[in-house]
Amino acid sequence: MSDGTPGRLVLATRNAGKIRELKAFLAGMAWEICTCLDYPQCPIPVESGSSFEENARIKAETVSRHTGEIALADDSGL
Structure with a gap:
């Protein structure tokens, strides 16, 4: 983002x-918003955390590693 263009943010979900x-x-x-639907090979992580927060972190880290982008995840348990 230092060159003035918006960064890409990947929403770590297909929901x-x-x-x-x-x-x-x-x-x-100013983000360019993408989702896992834009990355068909993006893995679906196993939600093995002991809390909603841990599961969200697992999803975000998995998607970020796969895409090379910043990722945002939510896990509401619903």
């Missing part, structure tokens, strides 16, 4: 509802 909610929350920010 249409979560994508809609997160895009609405992030509206107006």
Whole structure:
């Protein structure tokens, strides 16, 4: 982002509802918003954490490693 172009943020989900909610929350920010749907080979991580926070971290780290981009994940347990 140092060259003035927005960075890419990957939403670590394929869930249409979560994508809609997160895009609405992030509206107006300078990020180029992508999702796991834009990366068909993106792995679906095993949610082996002991809390919603740990599961969100697992998803974000897995997607970030695969895409080389910053990733944002949510795990509400629903």
